[in-house]
Amino acid sequence: MKLIKKFIPYYKPYIGVFLFDLFCASVLSIIDLAFPQFLRILRSTLFLEEPKVILSRLGILALALIVMYVIRYLCRYYVTYQGHMMGARMESGMRKELFDRYQAFSFSYYDTHNTGEMMSKLVSDLFDISELAHHGPENIFISVVKIVGSFILLLRINVPMTLCLVAVVICMAFFSISQNKKMRATFSDNRKKIAGINSSLQDTLGGIRVVKSFTGEAIEAEKFDRSNIAFLDSKNANYRRMAWFHSGNNFFEGLMFVTVLVAGGFFIAKGQLTGEDLAIYALYINIFINPVNVLVEFTEQLQKGLAGFERFTEVMETMPEIVDKDDARELKDVKGVIDYEKVSFAYGDEEAVLKDIDLHVEAGKSVAIVGPSGGGKTTLCSLLPRFYDVTAGSVKIDGTDIRDVTQKSLRSFIGIVQQDVYLFNGTVKENIAYGRLDATMDEIVEAAKNADLLEFIESLPNGFDTQVGERGARLSGGQKQRIAIARVFLKNPPILILDEATSALDNESERYIQESLDKLSVGRTTITIAHRLSTILGADEIIVLDEDGIKERGNHKELIKKGGLYEKYYRMQLGAV
Incomplete structure (x- = not known):
């Protein structure tokens, strides 16, 4: 009932359609109930008249019945079309809500939730919810009207026989309720298992190049088989429970006919029921049983819809960890001064990755962060655009705590170039302009030129309108990286984060990309994470960071003279000072 109460408000925007849908459903029910009653009335009135009288009135009777069924046709059309569209619109709105909630979550949510499972909630679950939204109230309403209406009419024909029928229906109701609870658990398990299949599929197809390069097809097939068989086992339990449910209810339906036949014969023998009334009674039994079947x-x-809606509400009731304050203001006129003050950070309940970090970067200066993997370099940079929130301390831009400004305005002043470049399935132009959809073609061309990408784009068959493929599959690593750089050139932010932007490239590509990055960094406050120390020799300050915090800081020459950890890394990579 709690889930149903949460579900009801989604009908509010469509209340007009919903009420008229129920009105049309009631008309359908009344017309279905009316036909046997017409037959009963005609049997005792018109059909007892002379043949001439019957023939003279058949035209009027036919016209009246045709009008009735035209009305039924129009009502059925509305219920089928507008009713389904109401459900589809509710599904679309809920999908938008769910998508917006996914986008509101911080990186920590995506660290612990699988993409395939989230996609399952967006597609499969919401389809079942849509079907429930349309058919639920309509089926209940039509069924109640038909059951109550036919029950009243059955009572008018013979009360004792109808009471016998009610006893069977009550037993059927108790059986259905007991089985219903057990069936819901199996539907909920089905949803989890199909999410597991989606998760396995997304993981395999997303990493298909790795799978093939390591001939891991058999491994992936085994993983998929496990999730597929788990879903099959869940379906097996579900269908077994459904078989008990439906076969049991069919048994009780048979009991209804047995009851009518035996009780009808008994009351005919007692002279309390005529054979004609029993025939009419049998017609109403069909009308009575049909909504019970429905x-x-x-x-x-x-159960399918509620299982899906339960998973939907789980996400919607999960509050994003990072939200704007009620009084958060827009960040404006950023110069680029960055301060980390006593910053500590931990992922959930894990041990702190960063502890008491103090870092000051002047506007327009460049800072490089080096150190062993797992030392917190990327995490430190992820705190600046508030992809995560600090556990303790504060991060400031131009003296303003980033938690006091809106996330959108904060991130609009920060450009990020990462090692793993993500390109969307679209054109080169669309990917460059991703951060600035209002950019003119001249601005896009200029950004491409600054990233040394223009000559390559002009060599493509369709130039800027060339499709890059999923995740940029049709481009090389260096080409994808240049598009990412052009994207940041177009955004033109005062603060720049370079997260190992050249570490995955060959030496020649690295040299060209590094030239583009150097050009991009001019006049901007730049934080660079680098494994290749040759790319940061000109940084204003180099920070050596490990799991214990900042170990060393200074420019290249100062750190070499110290003979510490940085000097050790440098010798390992280059072999000489």
Whole structure:
């Protein structure tokens, strides 16, 4: 009931369509109930008249029935079309809500949740919710109207026989309720298992190049088989429970006909029921049983929809860890002074990755961060755009705590070039202009020129309109990196983060990319994470960071003279001072 109460408000924007849908559903039910009653009335009135009278009135009767079924046709059309569209619009709105909530989550959420599972919630779960949104109220309403209406009419024909029928229905209801609880658990397990398949599939297809290069097809097939078989086992339990549910209800439906036949024969023998009334009674039994069947079938749909909605609400009720303050202001006129003051950070309940870090960077200066893997270099840089929030201390830009400004304005002043470049499946132009959709073609061309990319783009068959493929699969590593650099040139931020931007490239590509990065860094406050020390020799300050914090700081010459950790790294890489 708690889930249903949470679900009801989603009907509010479509209340007009919803109410008229129920009105049309009630008209359908009334027309279905009316036909046997017409037959009963005609049997005792018109059909007892002379043949001439019957023939003279058949045209009017046919016209009245045709009008009735035209109305039924129009109502059915509305219920089928507008009712389904209402469900589809609700699904679309909920999908937008879920997508927006996913985008609001910080990196920590994505560190612990799989993309395939999130996609399953966006697609499969919401489809089941949509079907429930449309068919749920409609099926319940039609069924209740038909059951109550036919029940009243059955009572008018024969009360004792109808009471016998009610006893069977009550037993059927208790059986359905008991099975329903067990069935819901299996549907919930189904949702988890199909999410597991999506997760396995996304993981394999996303890393297909690694899979093939290491001939890991058999490994991936085994992993997929495990999740696939787990889903099959879950389906097996689900279908077994459904079989109990449906076969049990079919048994009770059979009992209803047995009850009518036996009780009808008994009351005919007692002179309390005529054969004609029993025939009419049998017609109403079909009308009575049909909505019962609908409710039984709907129970399966209800459990699927509620299982999906439960997973939907789990996400929607998960609050983003990083949110703007109510009084957060826009960050403006950034010069680029950066301060880390007593900064500590830990991932969840794990041991702190950063401890009491103090770092000051003047506007327009360049700082390089080096150190062993796992020392917290990338984490330190991720705190600046608030991809994570500090556990203790503060990060400031131009003296303003970044938690006091909006995330959007903060990130608009920071450009990031990473080692693992992500390009969207679109054109070269769309990828360069990703951060500035309002950019003119001249500005996009200028950004490409600054990134030394223009000559390459002009050599492509479709120039700037050339498709790059999924994740930029049609381009080399250096070409993708240059597009990423052009993207930042176009954004033109005062603060720049270079996260091992050249470490995955060959020496020649690295040299050209480094020239582009040097050009990009001019006039900007730049923080560079580097494994290749040859790329940071000209940095204003070099920070040596490990798991214990900042070990050394100074420019290249100063750190070489110290003969410490930096000098050790430098000799290991280059072999000489």
